[in-house]
Amino acid sequence: EVQLVESGGGLVQPGGSLRLSCVASGFTFSGYAMKWVRQAPGKGLEWVSGINSGGSSTGYKDSVKGRFTISRDNGKNTLYLQMNSLKTEDTAVYYCATDIFGQTRRGQGTQVTVSS
Secondary structure, three states, X not given: OOEEEEEOOEEEOOOOOEEEEEEEEOOOHHHOOEEEEXXXXXXXXXXXXXXOOOOOOEEEOHHHOOOEEEEEEOOXXXXXXXXXXXXXXXXXXXXXXXXXXXXXXEOXXXXXXXXX
16 A cells, blocks of 8 residues: 655744655655645645656756755655745645556645744
């Protein structure tokens, strides 16, 4: 069974930092590209960042470029998102996700709240 378990969210002041983690199981993690998506209150899901299976190629939503860094440790089956210089508009539930056999799988999410 595919499982993705996110952690690391919380309440942080504007300008602060958080590091999200996602532990994967039930599939060959090293064989799949991974991504982070988020859902802000009252809005739809939006793609935030992605990384290829080997970790050599990454991509970012324009509004987070230079502030967020995606990475992965295939030995630990873990995906990360380092978030710096957080803004109030980054407030959302963050999910890690992957596409397996044409179906998107994501975890339960972790809440990130940026507020003073």
